[in-house]
Amino acid sequence: MIFEKLKSLINRIMDIPKDEILLESHLYDELDADSLDISQIILALENTYKIDIENDDIASFQVVEDIVNHVESKIEG
């Protein structure tokens, strides 16, 4: 579910086809994300799932799965 949501956000914000977004896709090296993309994605996730994502955590995200796992942990927490 979270992965699907994240794929939709990456597709809308970064204009990347959903089938090219994999759990192991590297945000910066493969998907060519920049800080503005990440800010938009994080804000949308925070609003959708009513969570807060810390700046230190954002800085640690490397692949798509890192974000999915972090959001999952936040929701469960």
Added chain:
Amino acid sequence: MKKRVVITGLGAVTPIGNTVDEFWNNAKSGICGIDYIKSFAIQGSKVKLAGELKDFNGRNHFDRKQFNRLDRFSQLGIIAAREAYEKAGLNNVGIDRNRLGVIMGNGVGGILTIVEETKKLLNYGMNMVSPLLMPKSIPNIVTGNIAIDLNAKGISNTVVTACAAGTNAIGEAFRAIQYGDADIIISGGSEACITPLVLAGFTNLNALSLREDPLRASIPFDKEREGFVMGEGAGIVILEELEHALKRKAKIYSEVVGYGFTCDAHHLTSPAPKGEGGSRSMKLALENASVAPQEVSYINAHGTSTPYNDKAETEGIKTVFKGHAYNIPISSTKSMIGHLLGAAGAVEAIACIKAVKENYIHGTIGYSVKDGDCDLDYVVNGGRSLDINYALTNSFGFGGHNASVLFKKFQDKGV
């Protein structure tokens, strides 16, 4: 020794054409680009008319990610800059990127974005405001965007002098090249603020025409004028150091020879009595070029269609040009496209440059009732062929800003 500066490229997105050629051909034909506002419902608005772009879709020029990051005023600036850059023959040419600059003017920045994000703030709270709000809306971002798009790494600046900004920007670019700070500068203005908030602000200031006939609303120098008509668009000129342009065999449209700018120090919105600040700006531009008033053969007026501006500008012209004022054809581009605010001076500079290049002055359309206070030659019966050596453009802005730039027909043989 100051360097000589020439114009080697032009680009425009206007209510009468989305390219320079379309704009200029329609200007020569006296086409009116003012119409009923279509971008939002005008039921509650006293003002029904504006100069909106026609058949324009920013999405056709940018991919989705780029588009989402650009307020409309940046989009227009980039599109016009790309056209000017291409017309200047700069695509795929090896130039020193560190000597390529950008100096843009605008009046209100990305206010369409500010309005959208304000709605989100008020309706849904602070968490819903886009991270893109600031990088889309700050007035200098059009300059940064053009620099990114065209890889211009040299000097860079943004002029915010309301409706004088486009002219100030070109003047500053002229001066920077004169003093050796850059080889080429992409300069001009862009504006996109036709939205109920801005329309209401200008309406309640009694600055706008309430007329509903598109042909009788923006009527500069006409006795029945009652205000300006808002417009949107962008104008870009490529200014280049003469030797640099000659070396790469660039097409030269005209030379830039003078720049003057002043402040009224009088009132927030009204011009100083007798157009005193504007007259000093014109005088400085002529002195800067060492050109005598009687040598000027065309003035592209600020000519907004407000009662105060057109009277004061007329008086200011008489102060500078004395008896010769009656011999100079003066036209207002705003009669066709409305007032493009921070982009106005740039689009009107293009009208001047084209006039000098083609020896043709576009007319002031819609004029019918003579005003005793405005008794100069406003070119009111269509355009006019005339040999033009020097053409002056004026722009005046809220805050009392006045700017004038003087163009000269290009001749290789010395100044």
